[in-house]
Amino acid sequence: MGLRRLQVTDFRCLPSADLSFDPRFTLISGANGSGKTSLLEAIYWLGRGRSFRTRKLSRLIRFGQQRCIVFGEVEGARGVLPLGIEATTEGVRARIGGRDAESVAELALHFPVQIIDPEVHKLIEEGPTGRRRFLDWGVFHVEPSYLANWQRYRQALAQRNAALKSRQPGSLVRIWDADLARAGATIDEARKRYVDRLRDVAEQGVKRLLGGSLEIQYRSGWAQDLTLDEALIRSIDLDTQRGATQVGPHRAELVVRTDGVLAREHVSRGQQKLLAAALLIAQLELLRAVHERPTLLLDDPAAELDANRLSRLIEEVARVSPQLIVTTLQPDFPRLGRPGIHWSLQAGACVAER
Ligand SMILES: Nc1ncnc2c1ncn2[C@@H]1O[C@H](COP(=O)(O)OP(=O)(O)O)[C@@H](O)[C@H]1O
Ligand SMILES: [Mg+2]
Structure with missing residues (x-):
């Protein structure tokens, strides 16, 4: 279980992005305002049908645009499942495995995702x-x-x-x-x-x-x-x-x-x-x-906790070995070990780091 791939279109400050994810640990680094939290928000939206930052759908749509789309591939017990969610000024709709979902709440069943953020x-x-x-x-x-x-x-x-x-x-x-x-x-x-x-x-x-x-x-x-x-x-x-x-x-x-x-x-x-x-x-x-490996999003944990608390938190997280997707200001974030995949956000675009 876990997110394999994510494509976003006109979501917050991100005009378009296409990212792959490691089954264990993906790091997303970038300067303040580069869109790190927005990217986690897109992932969360795909799994929850709601944002953790706002109740207003229109906020998710990039300024000046009419709609935003998040598409993802999650790996489940029965192989890879495509999931999609789209918001327009009219409302929201979700797609699961190529068909329209009855409600956005249905997404949750296929993509369990949790977030620990500064809030x-x-x-x-x-x-x-x-x-x-x-x-x-x-x-x-x-x-x-x-x-x-x-x-x-x-x-x-x-x-x-x-x-x-x-x-x-x-x-x-x-x-x-x-x-x-x-x-x-x-x-x-x-x-x-x-x-x-x-x-x-x-x-x-x-x-x-x-x-x-x-x-x-x-x-x-x-x-x-x-x-x-x-x-x-x-x-x-x-x-x-x-x-x-x-x-x-x-x-x-x-x-x-x-x-x-x-x-x-x-x-x-x-x-x-x-x-x-x-x-x-x-x-x-x-x-x-x-679910074998639920997804856990950690938004800038280093900014929020002192070194001692941070290392205790990371030990706790490691105990449940989720699929981890972590954002950070510092590209060098050694406490979690080496990420399988590292994206760096630069001017609204995602660049793969080696
Ligand atoms: N609907 C939107 N359209 C375009 N830009 C937006 C929208 N909503 C927020 N932003 C901008 O997105 C930028 C990135 O925010 P955020 O994802 O919080 O960055 P980070 O977490 O990397 O600091 C902010 O500068 C914010 O003003
Ligand atoms: Mg942020």
């Missing part, structure tokens, strides 16, 4: 949305039926919220409850199973990376002495008042503590970075049961 601490520091997304991506890969369930849930939720917002009578709001409760309970159970597995692996990682303890706790998004069905019934007045459903897996939270304190509030940014990295690496470790 990684946001996973810990910001609100629960990022942590739910983190969980869902992990569950999705170990339980393939998860995506369909999740989509059913989102649909029922959107319908119920629309009914609430347009002030329809309770009876018309509640017709969505059965679907919502059924799909929601399945999501909840799958997430709990996943957190239980993640916990053991992540605890070990945090011990090695930070030398502290990790406590992760999953909160379902409704009172645990109730079924989701019951919680929806009890919540109807508040839901009506606020015009949106207040209980359910879309309100879940993954609470992260280290040495007994809430990591979101009481831990330094440097520690948050390491905690987040440990969680992401633990996720890759669990993924190895289904």
